[in-house]
Amino acid sequence: MKKQWCIPKVGPDFLWRMEDVLDLYAEPFDPRRPWVCFDEKPYQLVGDKREPIPVEPGRPQRIDYEYNRNGSCNLFLLLQPQEGWRHLEVTGQRRAKDFAHQMKALVDEHFPEAEVVRVVLDNLNIHGGGALYETFPPEEARRIVRKLEFHYTPKHGSWLNMAEIELSVLSRQCLDRRISDMPTLRTEVAEWETERNEHRATINWRFTTKDARTKLSGLYIS
Numbered sequence: 001m002k003k004q005w006c007i008p009k010v011g012p013d014f015l016w017r018m019e020d021v022l023d024l025y026a027e028p029f030d031p032r033r034p035w036v037c038f039d040e041k042p043y044q045l046v047g048d049k050r051e052p053i054p055v056e057p058g059r060p061q062r063i064d065y066e067y068n069r070n071g072s073c074n075l076f077l078l079l080q081p082q083e084g085w086r087h088l089e090v091t092g093q094r095r096a097k098d099f100a101h102q103m104k105a106l107v108d109e110h111f112p113e114a115e116v117v118r119v120v121l122d123n124l125n126i127h128g129g130g131a132l133y134e135t136f137p138p139e140e141a142r143r144i145v146r147k148l149e150f151h152y153t154p155k156h157g158s159w160l161n162m163a164e165i166e167l168s169v170l171s172r173q174c175l176d177r178r179i180s181d182m183p184t185l186r187t188e189v190a191e192w193e194t195e196r197n198e199h200r201a202t203i204n205w206r207f208t209t210k211d212a213r214t215k216l217s218g219l220y221i222s
Contacts, residue, residue, distance in 0.1 A: 009144075010156060010219060019153035021120055022150055022209045029062045029082040033150070034111055035118035037079040038102070038127075039163035040094055041170075042163040043185065047072040054185075070180050075189065078110065078165045082198030086166060090182055100135035101143075105170050107147040118149045122158045162203050163212045 046069060074094040079099045086178050087110060091098050103119075111117050121127050128150065132141040153160045174192040181220045213220060 010154070013217060015049055017152060018160060018212060019209050020151055020156055021160045022207065022212060023152055024118060024120065025205055026208060030219055031113065032115045033118065034080060034083075034114055035120060036106065036111075037077075037081070037161050037163035038119050038121040039077050039079075039161055040074045040107075040169060041077070041167050042094070043075055043090075043175065043179075044071055044072050045180055045182070045185070051134075052207060061104055066209040073182055073185065074098070075167075075170075077163050077167055078102070078106060078164050081203045081205065084108050084153040084202045086193060088170070090186045090189060092182070094126070096131035100131045101125045102138075103132060103148060104144050107144055114147070116149050120151050120152050120153065120161055120163070122161060123155065128151075165203050170218055187191075215218060 013199070027035070074091045076089040076091060076094075076098070077086060078088075089102065089105075106119070107114070107117055129141070129145045132144050135141070136144070158164060170189070170192065174188055179188060
């Protein structure tokens with residue numbers, strides 16, 4: 001039986017959110033008003049049941065197929081592609097207060113000189129100013145929120161967030177093996193982050209608002 005794909009129905013809300021993000025990507029870098037992509041990724045910690053047999057002349061390393069599940073954790077990613085900068089944080093959970101602390105670090109530690117930081121992110125229920133009021137006293141929450149401007153990707157449009165591409169690179173280059181505990185995971189992703197930042201690795205984003213209006217013309221009113 002031939003497989004049939006279900007294409008989500010999108011409407012005007014999808015279009016304006018999409019163009020909002022694409023127009024932001026087209027802006028030149030402004031240190032006073034930088035834009036940053038934000039996303040998170042769950043990660044399963046996995047350990048070996050038996051010690052791997054090391055590499056020998058003419059024989060690769062051998063790893064037993066059985067493994068231990070050591071619980072799960074979360075990776076938060078902040079990405080500024082124009083500057084070739086990213087930062088990863090490993091946390092035990094993905095709660096509203098974890099998101100709030102990421103936003104506080106974004107404005108106070110990573111971009112302290114910025115007037116406002118524009119953040120591209122999806123519509124997860126913890127992604128918003130309410131998380132800061134849930135975590136900090138009102139004066140502190142308001143201080144942080146005033147330096148943030150959220151730009152949400154549309155429903156069924158999380159692919160518009162460049163952070164998803166960066167997390168895919170992370171999965172291929174760093175997370176493609178067994179990592180058994182959070183301290184080791186922190187060390188591994190920190191080394192990956194440092195190398196990527198030193199090389200100012202970026203993302204060659206080519207999809208523009210003009211492209212969207214051409215390739216997705218059927219979604220617009222003619």
